[in-house]
Amino acid sequence: MTDNIADMMERVADRLLPLDAWHRARGARMVPFAGYQMPVQYEGVMAEHLWTRENAGLFDVSHMGQVLLTGDAPDLALEAIVPGEIQKLGVNRMRYSVLLEENGGILDDLMVTRRERDLYLVVNGACKYDDLAHMRETFPDEVVITLLDERALFALQGPKAGEALASLIPDVASLYFMQAGSFTLDGMSLWISRSGYTGEDGFEISVDCDHAAALADRLCALDVVKPIGLGARDSLRLEAGLPLYGHDLDESVSPVEGDLSFAISKRRRAEGGFAGAERILEELEEGTDRKRVGLSVEGRQPVREGAELFVGDRMVGKVTSGGFAPTLGAPIAMALIKSAFAPLGTVLEAEVRGKRIPVTVAPMPFVPHRYHRPKTA
């Protein structure tokens, strides 16, 4: 566990997920993460990872912050601290974005969905209270911020997630990647988006805490669905090339350094007007001193977070997350490195326990995304 998580643990005593007993009854090993007792694994990270890539995995991500913005012009307020196009985001459409500090550093990454009557945000569990405080401080009083702490959140991920969920709720078949809507099952009212953090097709499902166990039971009763822990969630997102806040991104990293320039929308590039715009727009023009990249690793030994990267005697960066990729049967990593060494194919050395391990800058995702997008003619 990293320092930043350790810090969280000191500040907030471990809370229990709404489904804590449900996880324990299914053999989960619970570990502290983001202020909660979280299921890290059930039968084992490797098996759970591979199951999700072939079938469908159910992840309890109720530690994440579900936040509603209502009142007067919440989109304008949000645009002051994120670089994405929110005003023109269509109803039931969602977008990945980042919360920015005045100097352009990333305070958190998040999903923003426009719904008929509000903006619905999903932010990281470890950051949610800081995010709320930051929004309260920067938003006009006319914007109302509500943390939905009576809602649980699940992710159902994998190539069979679509057929699995549609077998219970046929209408979800109409959703494409990054679309969302309101659905019902057995009288439970669900907010469902076609999105996730594994690179696979899948859904994120928001449900009242009182119904969370019933929903998890309905899903896990399907042959293709198993509960999957936080361990596999991490290895799946790493293979998908998706950054993890607090590790690959933090307040010292700008979206351009973090290789998230895609999240800076066209109009926002032209108009600016968001926190850190001066730095970020200049970085888009001029480039940055360092950049987030993917690394393939020679041999079998994992290169983990904190490992220093060298070209000869010169330290050129640090691994921000790394581990063994079960789908590939090999170690992979992400790193922040000097941009001069960021081109694909650049060979560096990672120092692990006094040993140098060759690594190569590699394209991400490491495992191709398989999102459910409309077929283009």
Place this chain on the structure above:
Amino acid sequence: MSRYFTEEHEWVEVEGKIATVGITEYAQQQLGDVVFVDVPAEGKQFDKGDEAAVVESVKAASDVYSPVSGTIVEGNEVLADEPGLVNSDPEGDGWFFKLQLTDQGELDALMDEAAYKKFVAGL
């Protein structure tokens, strides 16, 4: 032949002056899927408690300490290609290294199987 155990969840099988060292069933369960093992080369000398091997699971890297002092006579080379042996047969084919004991007396400080079982039950 007798088998000893440590609080770091290693086992030591002693035959004459040669000790075979591995990690216990409990340890492999805690580690989860092992993906890499680095075993020491022949001739390396360790004092009791020195870092002698590295075992990495999907989740984390862990050191394996030498439970006794001695000189390595063999590392389990099979683990380089089949690290999963540590999960499937930790107290057999998944052994880490063999060393020639420097001081047989060090064994007295280790636990026997009954004491280790009790130790694990109390965790």
